[in-house]
Structure formats: structure tokens, C-alpha cells
Amino acid sequence: xxxxxxxxxxxxxxxxxxxxxxxxxxxxxxxxxxxxxxxxxxxxxxxxxxxxxxxxxxxxxxxxxxxxxxxxxxxxxxxxxxxxxxxxxxxxxxxxxxxxxxxxxxxxxxxxxxxxxxxxxxxxxxxxxxxxxxxxxxxxxxxxxxxxxxxxxxxxxxxxxxxxxxxxxxxxxxxxxxxxxxxxxxxxxxxxxxxxxxxxxxxxxxxxxxxxxxxxxxxxxxxxxxxxxxxxxxxxxxxxxxxxxxxxxxxxxxxxxxxxxxxxxxxxxxxxxxxxxxxxxxxxxxxxxxxxxxxxxxxxxxxxxxxxxxxxxxxxx
Amino acid sequence: xxxxxxxxxxxxxxxxxxxxxxxxxxxxxxxxxxxxxxxxxxxxxxxxxxxxxxxxxxxxxxxxxxxxxxxxxxxxxxxxxxxxxxxxxxxxxxxxxxxxxxxxxxxxxxxxxxxxxxxxxxxxxxxxxxxxxxxxxxxxxxxxxxxxxxxxxxxxxxxxxxxxxxxxxxxxxxxxxxxxxxxxxxxxxxxxxxxxxxxxxxxxxxxxxxxxxxxxxxxxxxxxxxxxxxxxxxxxxxxxxxxxxxxxxxxxxxxxxxxxxxxxxxxxxxxxxxxxx
Numbered sequence: 001x002x003x004x005x006x007x008x009x010x011x012x013x014x015x016x017x018x019x020x021x022x023x024x025x026x027x028x029x030x031x032x033x034x035x036x037x038x039x040x041x042x043x044x045x046x047x048x049x050x051x052x053x054x055x056x057x058x059x060x061x062x063x064x065x066x067x068x069x070x071x072x073x074x075x076x077x078x079x080x081x082x083x084x085x086x087x088x089x090x091x092x093x094x095x096x097x098x099x100x101x102x103x104x105x106x107x108x109x110x111x112x113x114x115x116x117x118x119x120x121x122x123x124x125x126x127x128x129x130x131x132x133x134x135x136x137x138x139x140x141x142x143x144x145x146x147x148x149x150x151x152x153x154x155x156x157x158x159x160x161x162x163x164x165x166x167x168x169x170x171x172x173x174x175x176x177x178x179x180x181x182x183x184x185x186x187x188x189x190x191x192x193x194x195x196x197x198x199x200x201x202x203x204x205x206x207x208x209x210x211x212x213x214x215x216x217x218x219x220x221x222x223x224x225x226x227x228x229x230x231x232x233x234x235x236x237x238x239x240x241x242x243x244x245x246x247x248x249x250x251x252x253x254x255x256x257x258x259x260x261x262x263x264x265x266x267x268x269x270x271x272x273x274x275x276x277x278x279x280x281x282x283x284x285x286x287x288x289x290x291x292x293x294x295x296x297x298x299x300x301x302x303x304x305x306x307x308x309x310x311x312x313x314x315x316x317x
Numbered sequence: 318x319x320x321x322x323x324x325x326x327x328x329x330x331x332x333x334x335x336x337x338x339x340x341x342x343x344x345x346x347x348x349x350x351x352x353x354x355x356x357x358x359x360x361x362x363x364x365x366x367x368x369x370x371x372x373x374x375x376x377x378x379x380x381x382x383x384x385x386x387x388x389x390x391x392x393x394x395x396x397x398x399x400x401x402x403x404x405x406x407x408x409x410x411x412x413x414x415x416x417x418x419x420x421x422x423x424x425x426x427x428x429x430x431x432x433x434x435x436x437x438x439x440x441x442x443x444x445x446x447x448x449x450x451x452x453x454x455x456x457x458x459x460x461x462x463x464x465x466x467x468x469x470x471x472x473x474x475x476x477x478x479x480x481x482x483x484x485x486x487x488x489x490x491x492x493x494x495x496x497x498x499x500x501x502x503x504x505x506x507x508x509x510x511x512x513x514x515x516x517x518x519x520x521x522x523x524x525x526x527x528x529x530x531x532x533x534x535x536x537x538x539x540x541x542x543x544x545x546x547x548x549x550x551x552x553x554x555x556x557x558x559x560x561x562x563x564x565x566x567x568x569x570x571x572x573x574x575x576x577x578x579x580x581x582x583x584x585x586x587x588x589x590x591x592x593x594x
Contacts, residue, residue, distance in 0.1 A: 213394025
């Protein structure tokens, strides 16, 4: 009961926080004229912050449940390095069109998961979690090397694009891209919510999940695919933004508990709110320049994570 | 009457190494049986094959007359539940949530769990006497409390057959007794068929009407405790001398006999005495 009241209280608070973020800008506090370019840009940014934050947090919740590891994040299986490689390739090869960069980032992330999963699976059998983690780490570092090679070969004009993309930014390149990412994140979240009982069971291990009637293999594969979908959609829209997917699931668990039926809504709201708030800070702290939002999330998220760890006395929680 | 568990000429292997050979098993409904045998005899593998988690190499498994391989997972979960030897919860689930996970296969996708769910969870917690722990976090419980919660999770499935993998191996003497008495009550009062694995031959003989002795993947003896716990047979299976006695109260006890001392040199200081001045 207590947790349910806390959950609703948090939901109201989150909506109020989002409204507040809409009102804050480099020019100070106040509602902009919604029809003006400033007003449209601010609406789009707040929407993008919410979509990206919710997508990353949802992916983080799923990864932590499926890998049974509270230190897992949306990027742990190489979604980030795969997406970065895809984006860098698009920049270096000079691909044009508004969807070229996000599209290749999305494809890079999704293909990397497929590669990681296939490498980890022994012929026709289900891969162990350790094999998935290990192959994720290895594939990530190989892709990281390839990325550095592309960067060293990239024309000077492309370098700034790649750097910004790797630091993460919520400047929306086009309304169509924002809409596409929003639809993908919403669909991924809804599918994840529908399977909340399965994630609960899988958190206790594949054996227990099997025994309580879950098709464990299919559920793990499906969950990884959903996490990759929401994370890749977020990355395609905003580049690499760290810490949201790691920190938010922990905060949400402290608030509403480990049951995924409450955890998924709380994490999506919390992720959306956190990233929007960080971005509000990033764009209003300096009147003319803008700090990449990924730097703000890391600076705030890191200490917050350490605080959570200390408060909960150990890594197991 | 159909048997709760029936296998014929069941064989299974792990990575090409055979670990179950020609197991013919029949456990009638309402039985409380123990699977015993040395480490690596195939006890855990047999449990995994019975729940369809590990595919048999040949032969089949029927639960209540139905082929396990043909059952849908959600259907199977209503018939057979497993209490694992040890459950690790990496996230802070409460006791009530862990027990609720036993009902995964019956939960609605889009709505909150209904009164039927709450009733089954309450009942399972009451049977295992964990109602008072319901809001506690699972990983802060003691070993005995955890084991009761794990069994409550299996009971929340409302199965007809309960498999327990070493339910008492982590527990001290009094908690072993407590767990087995709770299981015995479930068996007697609700007609739940029970199959457990155990290394504790004394408790297995005390609580189970039927013992199944596995040795290197073969079922070498089965029947009531006094038919299975025979010295020559146990010596051959466990590769050590064992003494079987019937106590005055009728209980069978098995104890290992240490090899004769003469070969080993006498250990000085084995019985510490006050140092001589």
C-alpha cells in the first residue's frame, strides 16, 4: 500500500517537474510563446528528453533483470559501441538525408546485439548469461577500436559531428525523427510492461522461471530485443547519454520495489524526468553556450549512484 | 489410478556423457518419496528431466499420464512445482512478491492480480509459516526462513507434484526437522505428491515411505526404507563402510564407519590435556 501511494505521489511530482522544465530557458523563467520558434524548440526538447530518458531507463530495467546484475546498463551488450560505429560510418562515408545518421546508429545497435547473442550461443543451444556478458564486452571493445580508427580517418568537418554525437545532445534534428523514436520507445515499453511477470521470474534465474511456467529462452531473447529496441531508438535520437539507464532503475527500485509491474512505469517516468531536468540545466546554465547533456548526466548520476550504494549497504540491492 | 510420475527406459546425457541410464520409475499419487545416492549419481539431473528442463536422450516422462514434452509451460507449472536448493534474488524482492512469482503462469498481462492470486499467495505463506515475514526483503532472511519462502513459492503454484532439490542441505538439525514436518503435513493433509532429493539418509528414512537409490545414473534399489538401506548395498554405492541400525523407537539410522585406525599413526595432542608443569 505504502509503495502504491509513493508511486502515485511520484507520478504527480514527475509531471509537475516536466512542466517546470518547459518553463525554464536561457532567458530565465516563464512560459514562452508556444507558436514561436523558441516555443516549438523548447517543446521538442522536453519531449525528446522524456522519450530518450524513458527509453534508456526501460532498457536499463530489462538488462538488469535479464542479466540478473544490478550493474548492467542499456549499453552493456554493445548497443552503444555498435550504434556509435554505425553513426561514425555514416558521417565518414558522407551519407546524406535526415535519417542517415540515426538510421545507421539504430541498425548498428541492433546488429551488434544479434552478433553478441550469436557469438555467445553454442550451436543451437541457449547461451549462458556469462557468455552473453563476456561476448558483449569483447565485441564492444573491438567495435571501440574500429570507431577510433574511423575517427582518425574522418575528415575534419565530420569530427565535430561525431564528438557531439558521442557526448549526447537533445537538439532535435527533425520532428519526424522525434516522432519515430517516441513510437518505438512507447511500443517497446508497452511490450515490456505486458511481460512484467516474466521479468520478475527471470530475475530469480532461468531455472526458476522455467519451473513457474515461463518459456525462459524465448523470454530472454525477446527481452534483450526489447531493451535493444528502446535503447537504440534513444541513441538514434540523442547520441550516447550515459548513466540514465544505470541510475534510474536503482532509484525506481528504492521507491517502488523490485516488482516490474510497478518498476517499469516508475523507471520510465523517472528516466524521462531526470534527463529532461539534466537537459534543462545543460541549456540554461550558460546564456550562450550549451553543455552536452551526457556530461551533466554523468556528473550528477555518478555521485547519486554512489549515494544509493552506500545507503543500501551493498551491491546486492 | 494414474501415477504422478512415470518414466520408461529413460536415458539422459550432458554434453555427450550419459548420466541417466534406463530409469524405470513409477511414483503413485499421494506418495512421499526421497531420491538418494552419492554426489554425481544423477539426482538433480533426474529432477531436471522430470520437469522438461533437460531433454531425455531416449525414453519418456509422463506426469499424471501426460507426456511432459507435449505440455505447454503454463500448463506444466500447474502440475509440477520445484523448490530449488538455493534461490538467489539479485533484486530487493519482498517475501510476498517472491511467493507471488510462483503464480507467474496464471497472472493477467494488463490488469492487477485478482483476489484468487492473493488467496493462493496467503495460503502458501500460511502453510510455510512465513506470513509474519511478508514485507521483509528476501536476501536479509536467515537460511531456514529462505527455505520456507522458496517452498511457499512452489506451493503458490498449487501443484499436484512437488519436487524439492536438497531442501535441507543448508540447514541445522532443528530447521531440517521443521522443513520436513511442514512438507509431511502438506503431503498428508492436501494429498500433494512429494519427491525430494537428500543426502541425509536418516531423515529421508524417517519421513519418506519410499526411497529411490541412484548410483551412476542407474536406479539400483527402490522401496520402503528398510528394503533400500541395507549395509552391503550402501557399501557398494557409497564406497565406504556404513552401519545400519534399528533404534528402540523403530527408526532406521545409518552412520558411516571410519576405516580402522591402525594404519594411521597416533596423533599427538588429539586429546588435549593440561600441560605438565
